[in-house]
């Protein structure tokens with residue numbers, strides 16, 4: 001075949017895809033009407049998870065699984081927006097990793113609302129000002145995010161899904177070479193996460209700390225002799241060229257985010273559960289409590305201790321585990337945990353992100 005013939009066939013395929021996409025959107029709209037009658041949640045994490053998993057499993061290639069996920073993320077986002085445009089609160093400003101994580105989960109046919117603090121993300125959803133919230137909970141390099149764990153104590157919000165966001169760092173600058181850069185703006189975490197690269201490539205620049213990566217990009221956009229470490233989204237927003245990509249020392253660095261809302265997703269066969277509990281302050285009590293998970297072979301993926309703040313030296317434990325509260329093993333483990341705890345609250349069971 002020749003180029004015009006290939007393109008003709010692509011045009012024909014695009015017509016069919018467009019026709020099918022609109023048919024899909026029409027069906028989603030009908031589901032939306034039905035959901036509005038039964039007052040069900042428009043966003044259904046377990047169904048979206050199943051759609052992604054099925055398509056990735058049946059994908060014959062040559063499209064990569066990641067490409068299939070990215071395409072369907074936008075298709076579902078657009079279909080969902082026809083049912084109801086969702087508003088999603090995140091830790092701003094625009095262009096942060098929280099923003100990227102929100103887009104990765106909800107797609108770009110959603111409205112993203114930046115707020116200043118993690119506690120404000122909770123408040124926006126609790127007050128009904130946003131449908132969902134996205135908060136960071138742990139970073140593979142820096143550990144847990146205490147503000148997120150603490151916010152659950154005074155909230156009735158549930159964890160409805162999770163997101164793993166790779167932490168890639170870029171050097172943004174109007175300078176055309178590294179030698180021209182005199183100042184570097186960044187949040188303290190990216191500065192630490194790119195330390196080796198900075199030592200090798202920018203040993204003599206003045207480092208100026210900013211409150212977020214997006215703020216750093218904004219400052220660099222007004223200072224022609226400077227650079228910022230920030231996301232590609234911030235590069236777009238502040239019209240800053242990306243001078244160097246992937247300057248992070250650890251390419252496996254990622255942050256796990258939680259989606260907050262009021263859904264109670266059904267089991268998908270590959271789920272996680274988040275919970276908090278407290279035990280009496282006596283020898284062996286924590287070991288007894290944790291034994292519940294061992295007994296029923298339930299794998300814990302995270303455990304963190306935080307002060308209850310209601311009395312000094314009293315703590316609650318935040319736990320993530322593999323499985324759903326409706327799975328027999330998890331439900332038995334939780335019953336046993338309750339026998340050994342003063343207080344147990346399940347924050348949610350939700351599909352495990354790949």
Ligand SMILES: O=C(O)C(=O)C[C@]1(C(=O)O)C=C[C@@H](O)C=C1
Pocket residue numbers: 028031032042043044045047048051075076077079080083
């Ligand atoms: O199946 C549904 O419940 C739908 O609303 C459709 C759909 C989709 O486009 O596939 C859209 C939104 C939901 O979060 C899940 C799936």
